[in-house]
Amino acid sequence: MTGVHQLVPTISPRDAVGNHTLALREVIRELGFDSEIFSMFRHPELMTDTHYVDRLPPDADVVIYQLSIGSPVAERWAQHAGLKIANYHNITPISLVGKWDGLLAAEVQLGRDQMARYAERCDHAICDSDFNKSELDELGYTSTETIPVLFDVTDAIPDPSALAKLERNRRGTQILFVGRIAPNKAHHDLVAAVRTLRELHDDAHLHFVGTDGPPGYRKVVETIVTHAGMRDHVTFHGSVSQEELVAHYLSADVFCCLSDHEGFCVPVIEAMHHGLPVVAYDCTAVGETVGDGGLLLKDKNPLTVACALHRIGSDSGLAQRLRVAGHERAKVFDRTTTRDRFSQYFSSLLRSL
Amino acid sequence: MSDSESDANYFKEVVAEIEAEAQRRSSSGEYPRALLRSLDEEFRRWIPDASLENGVEDTIRSIEAAAYVDPAVPTSSKSPLGRCVKWAVRRLTYFYHRHVTQQITALGIHITRPLRLLDASLKSVNRRLSALEDRLDVDAAARSEVLVGISISSSFEEFSEVLGQHFNQVSGRVLIGDLPNAQLLKNLRNEGVDAYGVASSDTPIQETVDVRHEHLFDHLGDLGNESLGGFILCGIPDYGSVNEQLRALRLLLLRSKPGASVAVIVLHPETWRKRLSPVATDLLYGRPMHTETWSYLLSREGASNIRVTESSDSSCCLITASLL
Numbered sequence: 001m002t003g004v005h006q007l008v009p010t011i012s013p014r015d016a017v018g019n020h021t022l023a024l025r026e027v028i029r030e031l032g033f034d035s036e037i038f039s040m041f042r043h044p045e046l047m048t049d050t051h052y053v054d055r056l057p058p059d060a061d062v063v064i065y066q067l068s069i070g071s072p073v074a075e076r077w078a079q080h081a082g083l084k085i086a087n088y089h090n091i092t093p094i095s096l097v098g099k100w101d102g103l104l105a106a107e108v109q110l111g112r113d114q115m116a117r118y119a120e121r122c123d124h125a126i127c128d129s130d131f132n133k134s135e136l137d138e139l140g141y142t143s144t145e146t147i148p149v150l151f152d153v154t155d156a157i158p159d160p161s162a163l164a165k166l167e168r169n170r171r172g173t174q175i176l177f178v179g180r181i182a183p184n185k186a187h188h189d190l191v192a193a194v195r196t197l198r199e200l201h202d203d204a205h206l207h208f209v210g211t212d213g214p215p216g217y218r219k220v221v222e223t224i225v226t227h228a229g230m231r232d233h234v235t236f237h238g239s240v241s242q243e244e245l246v247a248h249y250l251s252a253d254v255f256c257c258l259s260d261h262e263g264f265c266v267p268v269i270e271a272m273h274h275g276l277p278v279v280a281y282d283c284t285a286v287g288e289t290v291g292d293g294g295l296l297l298k299d300k301n302p303l304t305v306a307c308a309l310h311r312i313g314s315d316s317g318l319a320q321r322l323r324v325a326g327h328e329r330a331k332v333f334d335r336t337t338t339r340d341r342f343s344q345y346f347s348s349l350l351r352s353l
Numbered sequence: 354m355s356d357s358e359s360d361a362n363y364f365k366e367v368v369a370e371i372e373a374e375a376q377r378r379s380s381s382g383e384y385p386r387a388l389l390r391s392l393d394e395e396f397r398r399w400i401p402d403a404s405l406e407n408g409v410e411d412t413i414r415s416i417e418a419a420a421y422v423d424p425a426v427p428t429s430s431k432s433p434l435g436r437c438v439k440w441a442v443r444r445l446t447y448f449y450h451r452h453v454t455q456q457i458t459a460l461g462i463h464i465t466r467p468l469r470l471l472d473a474s475l476k477s478v479n480r481r482l483s484a485l486e487d488r489l490d491v492d493a494a495a496r497s498e499v500l501v502g503i504s505i506s507s508s509f510e511e512f513s514e515v516l517g518q519h520f521n522q523v524s525g526r527v528l529i530g531d532l533p534n535a536q537l538l539k540n541l542r543n544e545g546v547d548a549y550g551v552a553s554s555d556t557p558i559q560e561t562v563d564v565r566h567e568h569l570f571d572h573l574g575d576l577g578n579e580s581l582g583g584f585i586l587c588g589i590p591d592y593g594s595v596n597e598q599l600r601a602l603r604l605l606l607l608r609s610k611p612g613a614s615v616a617v618i619v620l621h622p623e624t625w626r627k628r629l630s631p632v633a634t635d636l637l638y639g640r641p642m643h644t645e646t647w648s649y650l651l652s653r654e655g656a657s658n659i660r661v662t663e664s665s666d667s668s669c670c671l672i673t674a675s676l677l
Contacts, residue, residue: 196385
């Protein structure tokens, strides 16, 4: 049987790239190919379901590398004799993380170096977004195609206690952002924008959902929150369960993303799916992800963002239209649609094997 | 027109209205500028210095700190019974936890040792590179001696009016750098332009205006792309090397929004030559480029409305343009 295997630096069940890799394996298996996942670091839950990277069969016909960070695993992929496909999820630029996390900086630097080095060795590349595709095209990759990441929009039942607590504490416009607390996500800019909103218009509360990223950044954001006199108006919820996450999406008034760098941005789709109006800073892949489903700002000057948040909070007609448009937009990234696209891509590409 | 197209057009109109509203509020002084500047300064104050370029010392220290595992498991609990159970389990399993944590801590130390060697090796490479740079930059000392005590900056107060008109419709902040004195900045701010200056730290500038005391390249390195409404490049075109001048222009263009208004103030090359001694003219590698060159560079970037204005004494020129 033809072997179409995947290589990934780290595989974990509650991680976007991990989930995508697992879902892609199923797509490839459904097409009738033998497909396994090989990784250097495997989550304990996936030990029996995946293999250590050394076990990759040298005679595999196709090897797909999930590229999102620098890793020695990339070397194994590049040196393999099989047809090589890269699935690019983007690598955060070193300028955004270098000062915060030395190890991560080294990994992203290695990732960018490997990405440039392997342009000639890679036969085909799949990118989550056109923004990611443009990066590979610029490096000389040939045969690149955009297919979004495979993910399940969470449809869990909202946690009733979390929902009740959020509703109980509700004062003013509730603004939500979901994402790792990392400098490229620009939480500090959100604090400035909401501070401006409170200064100019009305009461507002900012909710951050997401795990801590590079060391120190969370503390800096907290310092800025204190400096801005916003300690009672900003809540860090940390990592939450799927049920709690849905409660956040349902109870917020607007989802605001001011990230400086995103290769795709799954939370934007989730917010739109749950009928939350989205306002976002149009940069990197954010614009193409939001599409016609939200308000895209050309700059993230706190005053502009504050005016946008106020407008959504005070114009119910606009908010309703954003909800409907967002919900429609989220359908474009529906898992079944994306799975079909991957299925078509691989069946056409691997027809001759 | 489909629903999607209709929504897209409507949302674009709303964004345009929001931007106009923000612009109106900014112009009418409703913008909490001082507060936001203080937030920005607070953020910059706390950005760590540790970076790949500065070595990995801080990272290694954080790994070492994280590698220490405390075998004393917390016993706090909501109920007294839970606390007692946890305490008993901790007592009973302490020998086991201690054994495991000691091994983890030892592993952490073994991991950081080669990292420390790597760090030392990187620092050694950096030192050698610096020495090599010094050797390649022959007679940098002679150039420094020549530079001391000569003033070769443009005098551009008379351009204030033209610049005020050029920048008065700009949306976003206007950067002036490398700022030799505060007068131009004050004039522009009086005209209602949201301008700020960047001056190298040894340039004495009064603190009454918004001036960042840092090297222009460092400042531009920290700015996001398309964050400026416009810029006035000055100082560096008078004394920077060709590479520095081109780099400054490249970075400023990257940091400017589409449609930004831009300006370059530069000494006339002839004035520059006359002001300097033959020794300085020969030894300094920086010299002003002709206005034609600046116009060419700007037009190459797709700038439009490129205009050149000469000072009354023909000593320096102002080139203004608008980006597409």
